[in-house]
Amino acid sequence: MFASRHVVRRVALRQTRRWAHTQPKLQSVTADDVAHFSKILPATSILSTLPPLSTAASELSPFNNDWMNKYHGNSTTVLRPRTTQEVSEIVKHCNERGIGIVPQGGNTGLVGGSVPIQDELVLSLGNMNKVRSFDPVSGILVADAGCILESLSEYLAPHRHIVPLDLGAKGSCQIGGNVSTNAGGLRLLRYGSLHGSVLGLEVVLPDGTILDQLTTLRKDNTGYDLKQLFIGAEGTLGIVTGVSILAAPAPQSTNNVVLALPKFDNVLPLFVEAKKQLSEILSAFEFFDREVYELAVKHGQGRALNEEDIEGAECFVLVETSGGKREHDEEKLNGLLESLMESETPLINTGVLSQSPSQFASLWAIREGLTEAVSKEGKAYKYDISVPLAKFKEVVDATRERLRSKGLLHADAVKHVVGYGHVGDGNLHLNVVAANYTPEIEAALEPFVYELVASYRGSISAEHGIGAMKTHALHYSKGDVSIEWMRRIKTLFDPRGIMNPGKVLE
Ligand SMILES: Cc1cc2nc3c(=O)[nH]c(=O)nc-3n(C[C@H](O)[C@H](O)[C@H](O)COP(=O)(O)OP(=O)(O)OC[C@H]3O[C@@H](n4cnc5c(N)ncnc54)[C@H](O)[C@@H]3O)c2cc1C
The missing domain is CATH 3.30.43.10 (Uridine Diphospho-n-acetylenolpyruvylglucosamine Reductase, domain 2)
Structure with missing residues (x-):
């Protein structure tokens, strides 16, 4: 062997x-x-x-x-x-x-x-930005690849459907780009990955041939599923020009709450409890640490939470529910909050529950604005990794220590080492915010971060892709045989x- x-x-x-x-x-x-x-x-x-x-x-x-x-x-x-x-x-x-x-x-x-x-x-x-068709019965949307994600959401809203994908860049990113990066985002916990919801693609192959796989079928077991190759191919195999995607029925009722936690160790038990009590209505479970929350506030992303609500909080979790009946969903969410507050060893300090659509949007704005806040603060080294949930904090702490040991943790070099991400999907965004991009910082971070991820058998790219940034590091997540077949x-x-x-x- x-x-x-x-x-x-x-x-x-x-x-x-x-x-x-x-x-x-x-x-x-x-x-x-x-x-x-x-x-x-x-x-x-x-x-x-x-x-x-x-x-x-x-x-x-x-x-x-x-x-x-x-x-x-x-x-x-x-x-x-x-x-x-x-x-x-x-x-x-x-x-x-x-x-x-x-x-x-x-x-x-x-x-x-x-x-x-x-x-x-x-x-x-x-310029390829037209919706080609939408069937309100099946929920299947066919659109040009250049349609902006948010404009597709706006198109679907009167039809009471949503795109099964949402991310902070929705106002600019395109559905073809989303497919080509196999973007994950904020709804993956509920609706799964694009490998499941994309039903068909139209692709221009590198010799100019048009590959028409723009099927609108939910079921089609006729041999190799070629479209899957282009989902996440980052434009290296062809140009996606059309996308057929299964839209989801719009939830009748949505709620969200930001929970302030005294320590990171409570995040996982909280996730277990939220899954148990909210079950089918849990639609997002997003984590962000205190330091990145402060950056969001500093750079005007969402409205700051009251000081007394966040006193002593080491990190936060945004929980969203999406369901079919307001009273039912509110009862479940309130039940979760009560049981958390009344517990002898409370997992949370407190929670801020949205009471109106504008508060709902404002809580989401904090989470969705983190990427932008980080980039406004400085030059960001972004590591978008999959590691076991229990290791999220360890990864952030180990990276901070690494930079400290190299004498790089100060205002003129690295200003912040922060973590946030999609806990429900095991995806951590480790961000190192520096005054400038420098070879010294890069050498301290790489291959250190990739080796750390590999030691947990994680992935060096949970959702952003490999691009030009990580071609040299692909082998930390893929074996030689896999890489050789990718080349072929x-x-x-x-x-x-x-x-x-x-x-x-x-
Ligand atoms: C504020 C912010 C928040 C973000 N949040 C998330 C998040 O939560 N989850 C996530 O996964 N990503 C996130 N991203 C990253 C990014 O938005 C996604 O990767 C997005 O899917 C890229 O779409 P785009 O249209 O901008 O593609 P581009 O950036 O233009 O391209 C991305 C890649 O896809 C290729 N490509 C683009 N269009 C096509 C096409 N039609 N055919 C073939 N190849 C193509 C490009 O060559 C490139 O390799 C975020 C980015 C920002 C700035």
Whole structure:
């Protein structure tokens, strides 16, 4: 057994090296290419610093720089097609010429996957933003990939349905980007992952072929489920142009409460108690530590909680319920709160229960605003990891200690080490907030964090993906055989290596 694993590992390593050597060289976009694109797209859909368009570089800046302003590309050309056919013709040309393509949605990704590494062409999906169909009986929504997540929620609201996905970036991120990153977010506890709720996809493959798997069937066992490959592929296998997704019936009643806990050790028993008492109406269980809460308040995310409510709190949990009947749901939630307060060894200090839709939104605004608050405070090193729930605090504390031992925990280097995340999904967002991105801080954090995660058999990416940030660290979560098969799949779909080069796989 050992011998054969050993052989597989050696072969995989050899092939890895060979693949790296044989990666095709990519071409830069030229003025001739721009002239060709002008035959496919109207002038208003092309930005290019190349002649004859000579667009100002500043106009391309939002496409070349990521949300965190951490990753920077040098693309000369951004194309904004309106139809799948246009995407297909662009991709076909790029494949023939060997031009790298970066598919870009809302550019809210947090791992540097959505911007070029060098001067690849950016293919922005924002102009493909129409709902194609919605069936209120089955709840199946079919939409262009460039539809903004929040606009889909607004579209579904009068039909009493919701998108089974919600995240802080909803005002900018697109459904195609969500699918391509297999985004998790705030509703995963209730509605599961996109691998379950996405029913079909339309994808332009790297040679320009349109793969039409835009089925609206709940059940379809006809061989390999190809669409699953594109969910979470981060644009490395093709361009998602259409999405069919199962929307969920809108809950008739929603409540939320922020609970202040004296210590982190109480989070897990609280989760167990909340699951037991709220059962089918529990829809979110989100954790954030005191330090990141203070940052949210400082940077105006949600309304600050009363001082007396949070005195002595080490961390907080936001519990949301979604159900079918207000009285029933309130009775259950109040029952949970009473039993928590009356317990001989209370798990919580106190709780702030929303009493109105605006308070409901305000409590959520604190949790949803944490990512933004962190980025307003400084330069964030973001580690989005899956570890056993009991290890959340250990990971944050160990990282803080590591930085302290390297003499980096002070206002001019690392200002904060904070943790928040989706406890219900085992997903911790470990954020290190620094004055600047520096090689010293990065060297202190990596591979330290990845080794820590691997020691718990966790995942180095719970939901943000690998992007450009973690290609070198993929092996902490995936074995050699898995990585080798990922490479083979990539080569099969994209032999010229044009699709989002340098992302996911090195
Ligand atoms: C404030 C904030 C909160 C966030 N909260 C969460 C959260 O709770 N959960 C979570 O999972 N993420 C979260 N994110 C990360 C990010 O919003 C998600 O990864 C989101 O799904 C990205 O969508 P996008 O349209 O912005 O994609 P982009 O950032 O544009 O692209 C992301 C990746 O997908 C590829 N891509 C985009 N569109 C397509 C397409 N049509 N076809 C093929 N490939 C494509 C890109 O090449 C890139 O690799 C958050 C980000 C911010 C800024």
